[in-house]
Amino acid sequence: MPADLLDGAQWRKSSRSGALGNCVEVAPLATGEVAVRNSRFPGGPALVYTRAEMAAFLAGAKDGEFDDVLS
Structure with a gap:
């Protein structure tokens, strides 16, 4: 969703x-x-996740499960 549609978001x-x-x-x-x-692109797209999705990520x-992407 375009981030600029999220008026009032802090x-x-x-x-x-x-x-x-x-x-x-x-x-x-x-x-x-x-x-x-x-x-860097505040008016660009924003991804919206549920609380459960964010908690899992x-x-x-x-826990370091994603550390390998920087190797």
């Missing part, structure tokens, strides 16, 4: 984001879902 990025804007932003939505977008990231 976007935030990680404090670990680089100074060059190479980061992802997230915004909790009133529906309980979570929107994700590229910070974050748990996997914390």
